[in-house]
Amino acid sequence: MKTKLKVIFLNLDLVLTSAVLTVLVGLTCISVFSRYxxxxxxxxxxxxxxxCMVWLVYLGAGAVYRNGGHIAIEILVESFPKKVQRIIAAAVNVLMVFILLFLMVQGGRLVGQMLNTGRATSYTKVPYALIYSAVPVGCFLMICNMLAELYQLWKGGSDEDTADRERGQDV
Structure with a gap:
């Protein structure tokens, strides 16, 4: 039971993304029946x-990154020795952390601006600050994933077998 809770906690972004996607699909189906x-x-x-779409994108990005689902052109990097590949991967991760930190700060500023203006949606009157808070939350989760990968690279390299073991897949 304890390991199951640990897996859920480590995959919290994936669990939340799945819940948001389920709500989105369910409501869309209900809407189709209601309309037609x-x-x-x-x-x-x-x-x-x-x-749902905003939260789906920002929550799901961290899970996609952790599972290696983002588009990457690896042919050039794979032509280098393993040690150079790890250095390039670490450099890319460091750069991405800085970019995501910038986006997280700017997203936080946007949320603050929405709080100050008190803007809310037309029909449901939900504050835009709640909707746009997906940006800093999603960026924070992506940064956590990248820092975890940087730690693995620093510790001795994160090859495909290590990544598969961390995801719970058989090697």
């Missing part, structure tokens, strides 16, 4: 779908 079968569209649904 009962001829009664749900007017507030577009706002909720927007929130």
């Amino acid at each position: 079968i009962f001829f009664h569209p749900i007017v507030w649904l577009e706002e909720v779908q927007l929130w």
